[in-house]
Amino acid sequence: MKPTFLQVVQVFQIEGMVALGKMLNPATNTITKNLDHARYVIDVLDILHDKTSGNLDADELRFLETTRSTLKLNFVEESGNPSAPPQVEAS
Numbered sequence: 001m002k003p004t005f006l007q008v009v010q011v012f013q014i015e016g017m018v019a020l021g022k023m024l025n026p027a028t029n030t031i032t033k034n035l036d037h038a039r040y041v042i043d044v045l046d047i048l049h050d051k052t053s054g055n056l057d058a059d060e061l062r063f064l065e066t067t068r069s070t071l072k073l074n075f076v077e078e079s080g081n082p083s084a085p086p087q088v089e090a091s
Contacts, residue, residue: 005056006059006060008048009063010063013067013071015041016038016045016071017074019032019038019041020033020038020075033078035079038074038078039075042068042071042072045068045071
C-alpha cells in the first residue's frame with residue numbers, strides 16, 4: 001500500500017502533538033514534552049508546504065495548513081511555560 005500525502009502529514013501531526021505533550025507517546029505510553037523536537041517537526045512541515053506549493057489539491061493544502069497552524073499555536077502555548085508539567089485531560 002502506497003502512503004498518501006495526507007497520511008505523511010498525519011504522521012508529522014501526531015509526532016508534533018506527542019512532542020508538545022498533547023498526546024501519549026505510543027512507544028512509552030506516557031506524556032512527555034520535547035519542544036526542540038516539536039520545533040523540528042513544525043520546520044519540516046513548513047518545508048513541505050514551501051516545496052509543494054502549487055502541487056496540492058484543496059484537501060491536501062487545507063490539511064497541511066491546519067496541521068501547521070495547530071502545531072504552531074500549541075507550540076507557543078507550551079513555550080510560554082516550558083517547565084510546567086504537561087496537562088492530561090481526564091477521559
